[in-house]
Amino acid sequence: MPKMKTHSSSKKRLSVTGAGKVKKNVANRAHKLTGKSSKRKMALKQASYVDSANMKAVKKLLPYQ
16 A cells, blocks of 8 residues: 655644644734734744644644654
């Protein structure tokens, strides 16, 4: 059976930690920032982890990570 291909856009946007969690950046930080409070913008800088409900789908996209 041939090797599975890694999903290219997922490879660029997600990273797997040593503990096996998948780290991602939070959305809504690209434009229209004037309507958002400073507190909200600072919170959006922090990376978060993929939810456990979506973990199975994400692991399929990143088979060799």
